[in-house]
Amino acid sequence: MQNGNNFEIEEHAQTYYIQTFGCQMNERDTEILAGMLEQLSYSPSASIEKADIILINTCCIREKAESKALSQIGELKKFKNNNPHLIIGVCGCMAQQEEKAKEIMRSLPYVDFILGTHNIHELPDVVKKIWAEKQNYVLVWDQEKEIIENLPYKNKFSYKALVNITYGCNNFCTYCIVPYVRGRERSRQSEYILKEIRDMVNDGVVEIMLLGQNVNSYGKDFTEIEYDFSDLISDINEIEGLKRIRYMTSHPRDFNLKLIKTIAKCEKVCQHFHLPVQAGSDKILAKMNRGYTQETYLKLVDNIRKFNPNATITTDIIVGFPGETDEDFLETLNLVKKVKFDSAYTFVYSPRKGTPAANFPDQIPLAIKKERLQTLNQIINEHSREKSEQYLNKVYEVLVEGHSKNNDQMLSGRTESAKNVIFSGDDELIGKIVPVLITEAQTWILKGELQ
Ligand code: SAH
Ligand code: SF4
Numbered sequence: 001m002q003n004g005n006n007f008e009i010e011e012h013a014q015t016y017y018i019q020t021f022g023c024q025m026n027e028r029d030t031e032i033l034a035g036m037l038e039q040l041s042y043s044p045s046a047s048i049e050k051a052d053i054i055l056i057n058t059c060c061i062r063e064k065a066e067s068k069a070l071s072q073i074g075e076l077k078k079f080k081n082n083n084p085h086l087i088i089g090v091c092g093c094m095a096q097q098e099e100k101a102k103e104i105m106r107s108l109p110y111v112d113f114i115l116g117t118h119n120i121h122e123l124p125d126v127v128k129k130i131w132a133e134k135q136n137y138v139l140v141w142d143q144e145k146e147i148i149e150n151l152p153y154k155n156k157f158s159y160k161a162l163v164n165i166t167y168g169c170n171n172f173c174t175y176c177i178v179p180y181v182r183g184r185e186r187s188r189q190s191e192y193i194l195k196e197i198r199d200m201v202n203d204g205v206v207e208i209m210l211l212g213q214n215v216n217s218y219g220k221d222f223t224e225i226e227y228d229f230s231d232l233i234s235d236i237n238e239i240e241g242l243k244r245i246r247y248m249t250s251h252p253r254d255f256n257l258k259l260i261k262t263i264a265k266c267e268k269v270c271q272h273f274h275l276p277v278q279a280g281s282d283k284i285l286a287k288m289n290r291g292y293t294q295e296t297y298l299k300l301v302d303n304i305r306k307f308n309p310n311a312t313i314t315t316d317i318i319v320g321f322p323g324e325t326d327e328d329f330l331e332t333l334n335l336v337k338k339v340k341f342d343s344a345y346t347f348v349y350s351p352r353k354g355t356p357a358a359n360f361p362d363q364i365p366l367a368i369k370k371e372r373l374q375t376l377n378q379i380i381n382e383h384s385r386e387k388s389e390q391y392l393n394k395v396y397e398v399l400v401e402g403h404s405k406n407n408d409q410m411l412s413g414r415t416e417s418a419k420n421v422i423f424s425g426d427d428e429l430i431g432k433i434v435p436v437l438i439t440e441a442q443t444w445i446l447k448g449e450l451q
């Protein structure tokens, strides 16, 4: 390494450990951070304790996510005491908030650097500067710049991969911090996306997950060509060797008929629709700035089911948004009963400083929020169980992802509908798509037998 003062850095193979909080955007950023560290000759560390560089890739979507990340950073102090050469970096969405970045540097001075979400490509420079000067760095651009292509990456899995198609978000849902920490929406040029996927497929990837905060607004920012999400998935569908295309997340407001028909026609696109509804009451949906009503959402679900009869539909729901009355909450329950989601991520509203809803009147007491969450979850779980039972005694194509978390003698995989299936089989099946007969249905998992 270029600096003669850094003898101890070269003395043994340097290792890294990255702890990731939050969504797939962060997971993908972690793969890019890992790729850059490996270019600097770091290799993965088996444990956080032994690593020479630790990165905490943070999330701030809800207060809990932020406090988890902060307490993890707090834990690192003892590692630094044991190993003064340890480099500690904080990145991700929490780090992008100026106030939080300052607070971390002030109260946790053993953190060597902070990288905002728009600055991750600067990791190699920052690490080299720390080797040379042993200084602390805060690199947080307050605004996004042009997309930086061709960064290295180290994918976590050999058979499935995450692929960014848009960055940022322009929707400004009133509860959400993402537009403030991920910047304005920018679409990647399709050539880069297609090339990245082809490269991954050549390396053995069979399933890709296209990532964006609102994938179906892909291409809206192109000024010279007309090319949208439907066009993109049609082109990706042609890539030989690729077996499954997933995408996350789509916004109900922008899910048009062209897209529904394209998905029906593209055989590689999974018939799994994750359509965050957030609430059932039109009053709350308007206050959230979601841009649809219960009626238009239900119409969308009907259309999806009409063109894609095997569609599984999942969602995100927030309870206890400011001003949500019992009647409003009942509207959420009504909607849930009408749609019967296959599963749902449900959340208690968490005020995020800097977002409009944090200052709305009529904030709901935590006890009521929790009660509503419980009522909602009970209904959703019943539906999930019912939906699971529909899989019984049928054979499904399952992409084998590894060993079951609860029983490492068993394999675990996913159907096209993203349902988790546990069955017994050889390790060599990992990464392959195999037929499995479903013999037992639980709420969240299915058990089966390899055919
Ligand atoms: N871009 C995606 C989701 C981003 S965040 C979309 O629009 O659907 C994932 C989920 O977190 C959201 O769908 C929402 O249900 C939840 N969420 C976001 N902000 C929240 C907040 N302040 N409190 C509670 N849940 C929140
Ligand atoms: Fe947040 Fe709304 Fe953007 Fe999703 S669409 S990231 S919920 S602002």
Ligand code: F3S
Pocket: 021, 022, 023, 024, 025, 026, 058, 059, 060, 061, 093, 094, 177, 178, 181, 182
């Ligand atoms: Fe969290 Fe940032 Fe994702 S706030 S949910 S990691 S975009």
